[in-house]
Amino acid sequence: MxxxxxxxxxxxxxxxxxxxxxxxxxxxxxxxxxxxxxxxxxxxxxxxxxxxxxxxxxxxxxxxRLLPHTGNSIRIGITGVPGAGKSTFIEAFGLMLCELGHRVAVLAVDPSSAIRGGSILGDKTRMEQLSKHPNAFIRPSPSEGTLGGVHRKTRETILVCEAAGYDVILVETVGVGQSEGIVRGMVDFFMMLAITGAGDELQGMKKGIMELVDAIIVNKADGDNVELAKKTAREFKQMLHFVQSPTNGWTPRALPCSSLKGTGMEDVWEIIQQFAKETKSSGVFESRRKKQAKDWLYSLIDARLQKLFFEHAEIKKLLPKMEHQVMSEEITVKKACDQLFTVFNGK
Ligand SMILES: Nc1nc2c(ncn2[C@@H]2O[C@H](COP(=O)(O)OP(=O)(O)O)[C@@H](O)[C@H]2O)c(=O)[nH]1
Ligand SMILES: [Mg+2]
CATH class of the missing domain: 1.20.5 (Single alpha-helices involved in coiled-coils or other helix-helix interfaces)
Incomplete structure (x- = not known):
């Protein structure tokens, strides 16, 4: 014993x-x-x-503890359909910035990687040079996790990277579900990488996305495709005139580039710098960040409340019953909801 x-x-x-x-x-x-x-x-x-x-x-x-050391960067979101060339663009653009003396952190918000599991490896090989550069830091998205889980901690990750002295943060996302809106809500400058010849559907050209972007970059402007890419950029520019800009006082731009050849990279950086300069002097930059912090607070509160509710022992028991009664039209949805909250509130 x-x-x-x-x-x-x-x-x-x-x-x-x-x-x-x-x-x-x-x-x-x-x-x-x-x-x-x-x-x-x-x-x-x-x-x-x-x-x-x-x-x-x-x-x-x-x-x-790190908070006082954060914020000193430009946060750039990049979206585009798979195959548009986001990873290739980040490799070329990131290398250029590193050579200019910037410190570049690359984060991926890629719900597809959680589903398919494969894209991380592909990206690592595509960003081979950048990942070896001493000024660069590449963090692939977690290989596991729910759709929400993947980008649940990206905001925090941005802050830690800033505290570690990275002054350009690139956040890559695939336009799946709500990921574009979520990334727009955590960056200063948001751009879409587009390609020529793809139909509107393929480009994700819902009006919604046009209202989120500060720039559209038409990639793969090389070889036989140069003129077409320029033309597509002009067309995008015209289209952008008809939608509301996401950033007060800024007219969204459209321009061609080739990530493969590395052309147009300076132009993209020029625009981003101009954007930062203008929005900082108008106060839009700072007020957007403040609003983002506030929205983040509310989304955390939402998430916690949901967790509290759905993990409540009594709710767990009652919920399937309420579901059933609602589906079989025994009680109204409102009444089911009321009953659940009566239990949740412990009354
Ligand atoms: N011709 C050409 N091909 C490109 C360019 N950028 C990317 N690609 C190719 O397009 C394919 C998809 O690129 P990737 O960067 O993986 O796209 P992502 O899915 O948006 O990250 C690859 O085969 C790239 O080599 C470009 O500027 N010109
Ligand atoms: Mg990619």
Whole structure:
């Protein structure tokens, strides 16, 4: 009996030791990130993406400590259908920026990678040179997770990258579901990479996306395609006149480029710099960031409330019954909802 209990204590003790060894040291993380240690930047992002409660606590503390060192970057969102050339563009554009002395972080918000699982590898090989550049940091999207899970922590990741001294943040997304709107809500400048010859449907040319972009870049303007790309850019420019700009005081631009040849990259950067200059002097830049922070707060509140509700023991029991009664038209939807909330409120 005594032997048994001693071994139990021992096991507990070992577990305790193991846990304290795993417990992240927030001081160390903070200092190393500020020191621009890339390995610790990766580790910090992994910590932030973790769902373990004790990691969430440390991650929260780390972010709070890093907050005064964040914000000093231009956050750029890039969307476009698969195959438009986003990864190739980021490789060329990112390299140019690195050569200019910028520090570039690339984050992917790619719901398709969670579904298909394959795109990360493809991107890594496509961004081979950039991923080796000392001024660049590439973080592929987590290979697992729900659609929401993939971009759940991208905002936090942006902040940590900024604290680590990255002054250009590129966020890549595929136009699936609501990902474009979500990315628009976390960047300063949002652009779409388009290609020639694709029908409107293929380009995701819903009016909705036109209202989100600050620029449309017509990629693959090389070889026989140069003139057509220029023409397509002109057409986009005209179309953009008819939709409301997402950014007060800024007229969205359209221009061609070739990510493969590296042409037009300076023009894109020129436009982004002009955008930053103009919106900073008009105050639009700052007010957008403030609004984004506020919206982020509300979306976190939403998420927590949902979690509280759906994980409520009584709700879990009652919900299938209410579902059934609503579907069989025994009670109205409103009444089912009322009943659920009566239970949720503990009345
Ligand atoms: N001709 C040409 N091909 C390109 C260009 N940019 C990308 N591609 C090709 O288009 C394909 C898809 O590119 P990728 O960067 O993976 O697109 P993504 O799915 O939007 O990330 C690849 O075969 C690229 O080599 C370009 O500027 N010109
Ligand atoms: Mg890609």
């Amino acid at each position: 005594r032997k048994w209990s001693r071994s139990m204590d021992e096991r507990k003790y070992r577990k305790f030791i193991k846990r304290s060894q795993l417990e992240p040291n927030v001081d160390e993380y903070c200092n190393k990130v500020l020191d621009r240690d890339r390995m610790f930047l990766s580790k910090a992002i992994t910590l932030i993406e973790s769902n373990a409660p004790r990691h969430e606590r440390s991650a929260g503390e780390l972010l709070q």
